[in-house]
Amino acid sequence: MARISETLATLRQSWPMPSRPRPITIIGCGGIVRDAHLPAYRKMGLPVAGLFDVNRESADALAADFDVPAVHATIDEAIAACGAEGVFDLALPPAVLLDTVRHLPEGSVALVQKPLGPDGDAARSIVAALDERKVTAATNFQLRFTPSMMAIEDAVRKGLFGEVVDVDIHLAVYMPWELWSFIPHMPAVELPLHSIHYLDWIRGLLGEPDSIYAKAVRHPRYPDQADARSSIILDYGDSVRCALSLNHTYNKGPRHVDATIRIEGTKGAAHLTVGYLIDYVRPVPERLEICFEGQEWAELPLTGERVPDSFAYVQANLQRFAAGEDDRLVTDVHDSIRTMFLVDAGLESSRRGGVVPKA
Numbered sequence: 387m388a389r390i391s392e393t394l395a396t397l398r399q400s401w402p403m404p405s406r407p408r409p410i411t412i413i414g415c416g417g418i419v420r421d422a423h424l425p426a427y428r429k430m431g432l433p434v435a436g437l438f439d440v441n442r443e444s445a446d447a448l449a450a451d452f453d454v455p456a457v458h459a460t461i462d463e464a465i466a467a468c469g470a471e472g473v474f475d476l477a478l479p480p481a482v483l484l485d486t487v488r489h490l491p492e493g494s495v496a497l498v499q500k501p502l503g504p505d506g507d508a509a510r511s512i513v514a515a516l517d518e519r520k521v522t523a524a525t526n527f528q529l530r531f532t533p534s535m536m537a538i539e540d541a542v543r544k545g546l547f548g549e550v551v552d553v554d555i556h557l558a559v560y561m562p563w564e565l566w567s568f569i570p571h572m573p574a575v576e577l578p579l580h581s582i583h584y585l586d587w588i589r590g591l592l593g594e595p596d597s598i599y600a601k602a603v604r605h606p607r608y609p610d611q612a613d614a615r616s617s618i619i620l621d622y623g624d625s626v627r628c629a630l631s632l633n634h635t636y637n638k639g640p641r642h643v644d645a646t647i648r649i650e651g652t653k654g655a656a657h658l659t660v661g662y663l664i665d666y667v668r669p670v671p672e673r674l675e676i677c678f679e680g681q682e683w684a685e686l687p688l689t690g691e692r693v694p695d696s697f698a699y700v701q702a703n704l705q706r707f708a709a710g711e712d713d714r715l716v717t718d719v720h721d722s723i724r725t726m727f728l729v730d731a732g733l734e735s736s737r738r739g740g741v742v743p744k745a
Contacts, residue, residue: 394676394686398540399533401699404706408495409435411468413461413486414477415444417565423477424452426694432701435472438464461486470494473705477526479568480504480578487515487523495708496523497701500586501578501729502722509726513719524704524715525722529583530590531699532692534674538649538656539591546678547651550592553620553628555584558644559663561634563608570610576602576632577732581616584630585732586725588620590716591649592628594724595620600732601740605635618732640665654678662692669693 410427412419415437427434436456439445445457458464468474474496476486480503490496496516502509502525516523529535542550561580563569572578577585577600589595598620602613614635620628636643645663649656656676662669672691677683690696706712 390676390678390681390684393546393678394537394684397537397544397686399537399689400695401531401536401702402706402711403430403432403698403702404709404711406709407432408705408708409433409468409472410475410701411436411438411458411464411472412475412477413438413464414479414499415439415441415448416477419477420448420451422693422697423475424448424454426697427701428452429694430698430702432698432705436464436467462489465489465491468494473497473701473708475701480508484508484512484515487512487519487521490516490519490521492519492521494519494521495704496521497526497704498523498719499526500722501582502719502726504578506723506726506730509719509723513723516719522704522708522715523719524700524707524717525719525725526697526700527583527586527717527722527725528692528696528700529587530716531696531703533688533690533695534658534672534692535587537674537686537688538647538658541654541656541676541678542591542649542651546654546676547649547656548653548678549625550649550651551626552648552650553588553592553626554646554648554650555630555632556644556646556648557632557634557660557663558636558642559634559666560637560639560643561614561663561666563611563614563634572612574602574612574733576613576616576634577618577729577736580634581618581630581632581732582725582729585618585620585728586717586722588628589725589728592620592622592626595622595628595728597621598728598732598735599740600735602733602736607635607637613736616732616736651678657683 438458618630645660659673
């Protein structure tokens with residue numbers, strides 16, 4: 387047991403902060419900024435210089451609660467104040483991202499909220515606009531930076547599991563979709579807002595799948611919502627089974643609530659209990675267990691949580707890359723396009739349906 391514990395202690399769970407943090411200007415002050423962005427930046431010592439939101443009261447309240455020195459009256463004022471020396475955090479709905487990035491200063495640095503536009507074609511236009519203005523930009527796919535996920539990826543990279551043969555994500559949880567007023571207006575919900583994180587993380591872990599099979603369905607509790615649950619299979623040939631069963635409407639808990647991610651290889655495996663999904667309003671800590679080379683399962687003490695830690699780590703990677711301290715921008719918008727195309731393909735698969743058996 388000592389050997390496995392020593393090995394687990396070497397797995398990566400954090401991201402270094404930039405040696406010279408740039409001031410951050412946040413555009414968009416919704417709930418995710420209050421619950422994740424600002425707590426993350428405060429915890430990790432990343433300075434926030436200013437805020438802007440079309441709802442001035444929201445921005446003023448956040449500034450007061452988190453000691454942000456400036457609230458800007460217009461988006462143009464916020465952009466001018468940040469300039470090319472700061473970092474833009476665009477915490478905005480997908481429909482307004484393209485128009486916003488077209489106004490960013492040439493040569494600036496930006497973290498762009500996911501999804502990267504309403505669909506893959508919009509993502510392509512957004513990235514083209516960023517390239518035209520020579521903006522260094524990352525997408526806020528922070529699941530790749532969650533301590534537990536970084537540890538699993540590091541274990542895979544180090545060969546602890548051997549050849550990965552099975553990736554399974556299973557949810558039977560209650561997601562309070564009613565908290566987000568914009569959701570009933572969306573043509574699709576589960577894949578572009580939630581599963582997109584898993585699809586992006588799996589791409590980072592296994593590479594590009596050959597194809598995707600998916601079915602997203604409604605729930606009677608949300609008659610005005612396009613969908614709330616999904617079943618997804620990623621095709622990695624005949625050696626890897628990759629399946630996602632995602633039910634966000636289970637309300638018979640706490641008994642039989644389930645939020646697990648399992649990675650299995652020829653030499654070992656990882657089992658993660660995703661605590662922040664067990665109860666969305668009152669999250670519990672994650673629990674990561676790992677076994678390899680025939681040894682008993684061992685729990686890896688986690689050094690942080692997805693919220694808020696991963697939100698600071700994705701920002702740190704962006705700032706370090708812009709400064710030349712990191713040689714890779716993990717969630718580069720050019721890579722994120724592939725995730726957007728995968729979501730589009732999943733939605734198309736859901737619309738087309740399966741093969742009808744012969745009569």
